[in-house]
Amino acid sequence: MINYCTRCVMPDTRPDLFLDSEGVCNACRSYENRKTVDWDARRKELETILERYRNRDGSNWDCIVPVSGGKDSTFQVIRMLQLGLNPLCVTATTCDLSEVGRENIQNLKELGVDYVEFSPNPITRRKLNRIGLSQVGDISWPEHVSIFTIPVRAAVEYNVPLLIWGENPQNEFGGPAAASERHYLDRRWLEEFGGLLGLRVSDLVGIDGLKAKDVIPYTYPTDEELKRVGVTGLFLGHYLPWDGYSNALLAQAYGFKSITTTVEGSIVNYENLDNHLHGIHDYFKFLKFGFGRATDLASLHTRRGRITRQDAMDLVRRHDGKFPWTYLGKSLEKILEPMDWTVDDFSKICDRFTNKKLFKRDAKGELIRDKRGNLDKVNWDNQK
Numbered sequence: 223m224i225n226y227c228t229r230c231v232m233p234d235t236r237p238d239l240f241l242d243s244e245g246v247c248n249a250c251r252s253y254e255n256r257k258t259v260d261w262d263a264r265r266k267e268l269e270t271i272l273e274r275y276r277n278r279d280g281s282n283w284d285c286i287v288p289v290s291g292g293k294d295s296t297f298q299v300i301r302m303l304q305l306g307l308n309p310l311c312v313t314a315t316t317c318d319l320s321e322v323g324r325e326n327i328q329n330l331k332e333l334g335v336d337y338v339e340f341s342p343n344p345i346t347r348r349k350l351n352r353i354g355l356s357q358v359g360d361i362s363w364p365e366h367v368s369i370f371t372i373p374v375r376a377a378v379e380y381n382v383p384l385l386i387w388g389e390n391p392q393n394e395f396g397g398p399a400a401a402s403e404r405h406y407l408d409r410r411w412l413e414e415f416g417g418l419l420g421l422r423v424s425d426l427v428g429i430d431g432l433k434a435k436d437v438i439p440y441t442y443p444t445d446e447e448l449k450r451v452g453v454t455g456l457f458l459g460h461y462l463p464w465d466g467y468s469n470a471l472l473a474q475a476y477g478f479k480s481i482t483t484t485v486e487g488s489i490v491n492y493e494n495l496d497n498h499l500h501g502i503h504d505y506f507k508f509l510k511f512g513f514g515r516a517t518d519l520a521s522l523h524t525r526r527g528r529i530t531r532q533d534a535m536d537l538v539r540r541h542d543g544k545f546p547w548t549y550l551g552k553s554l555e556k557i558l559e560p561m562d563w564t565v566d567d568f569s570k571i572c573d574r575f576t577n578k579k580l581f582k583r584d585a586k587g588e589l590i591r592d593k594r595g596n597l598d599k600v601n602w603d604n605q606k
């Protein structure tokens with residue numbers, strides 16, 4: 223049985239999501255609390271912090287902005303430039319970078335910033351994709367680790383202490399209050415919420431021939447290194463009102479490219495455009511917890527009053543959790559090829575991670591699929 227938030231369409235099967243006595247989820251409550259925030263005061267607080275870290279003699283960058291080239295990182299860079307900062311932008315290359323993703327990275331550089339891209343060894347990366355999907359059901363596991371470790375390693379390497387992260391995902395999508403109120407990101411946050419799913423980097427050594435030297439990019443700097451440079455980070459979403467959609471509008475006006483149709487499994491065309499593996503990542507979330515990217519997006523737009531809850535439910539039914547036959551037009555077969563998996567191998571892994579209680583089954587207990595391989599959630603119809 224899945225219960226849904228009475229305001230948005232988030233199910234209580236989402237990890238770290240709680241429904242209160244009125245049936246309202248903590249992500250909706252977090253959003254509601256934003257109305258009481260004094261944004262002018264927050265902005266001043268941000269300016270004070272930036273002033274403290276600004277490099278006065280022009281001998282080094284003022285801050286590091288971890289960027290993917292997506293709408294949010296484009297927005298972060300625009301804001302930093304507007305505030306008169308000289309950021310060093312750092313990208314950890316995605317697992318299977320798309321063409322539009324590459325164009326958006328190029329566009330970001332053209333905003334007028336110095337930029338470093340770190341591309342981990344692709345052979346090791348594919349091993350980690352395999353381990354991630356087959357052991358914890360997350361093909362994007364290495365990416366979720368490296369987007370946090372690589373910019374922090376760069377901070378140490380270039381001796382730039384301040385990292386400017388985007389939103390605190392715990393705040394928009396729901397999480398323990400203590401975590402959603404955090405406005406900096408440290409090793410503890412990474413270990414708790416950084417998408418490690420109980421699989422630690424140190425556990426990988428020995429699997430599939432992996433050695434310690436293979437996982438350097440996925441390893442956080444030591445405490446001594448962090449202390450030497452004084453590495454610290456903040457979530458920009460704590461200081462400036464954060465909304466992915468307005469970020470997209472602004473980014474687009476600064477040359478960021480969206481695509482012409484909605485992304486597979488999603489209800490919008492302006493995000494998660496940089497990696498062909500996103501579709502598999504989102505599908506596994508659906509298999510494990512009964513919701514996908516469409517639910518996330520429909521919920522945040524409902525929360526902001528842009529669509530009704532009724533329409534949100536309809537869009538979720540149309541788009542959430544469809545078998546990921548393609549992503550950004552690339553076929554599943556082609557996406558799986560570098561990992562040496564067939565669609566059949568993939569389906570078997572899907573079965574292992576499917577929470578069977580969430581989906582309709584036949585008299586023999588086998589999962590029911592339509593012609594396109596899509597599962598049907600048990601209580602779609604009860605979603606009030």
Ligand SMILES: [Zn+2]
Binds near residue numbers: 246250521
């Ligand atoms: Zn909600």
